[in-house]
Amino acid sequence: MNRRSLLALITGAALVPLMRAAEAAAGFLHYKAEEFAQMLKNGDTIVIHVHADWCPTCTRQLVTLDQMAGEAAFSRVRFVRVNFDTDLDFLRANRVSSQSTIIVVKGGHEASRFVGVTRAGEIRTRITAAV
Structure with a gap:
């Protein structure tokens, strides 16, 4: 392995904890079946990535x-x-067949679902309309 590859590997490994910390700081929760079930029971509005x-x-x-x-x-x-x-288990239960799927759940029911959308304006518009 050359120096450039090694440096990229080390830098990437160092960024993973920072990225996870940023997710938590921004208000993202990592999926846990029990917590998710409670959110559904409570009727929470949920954006699932x-x-x-x-x-x-x-x-x-x-x-x-x-x-x-945020x-x-x-x-x-x-x-x-x-x-x-x-x-x-989540993927099977919710019929998700692709990564980059965004699902909005409101009042315990799916209000919107879209896949592969990357334009910020379109993501915002779709989520705002569903919540």
Whole structure:
């Protein structure tokens, strides 16, 4: 392995904890079945981001979703991150077949679902209309 590859590997590994901390700070929750079930039972409005760490589309979506999660206008909305590679029970139960899926649940029912959208304005418009 050359020096440039090694440096990239080390830098990438160092950024993962920072990225996870940024997610938590922005108000994202990592999917946990019990907590999610309670949110549904409570009738919470939930924006679900089905992502994969290796997905460039998901990464582009994350920029807009992070901004929205930190805005006062969405303070009553729960933002949940579902891992496409590990949260298989969620994927089956909710008929999700692709990463980069965004689902909005309101009052216990799916209000919107879209896949692969990366334009900030379109993401905002679709989520705002659903919540």
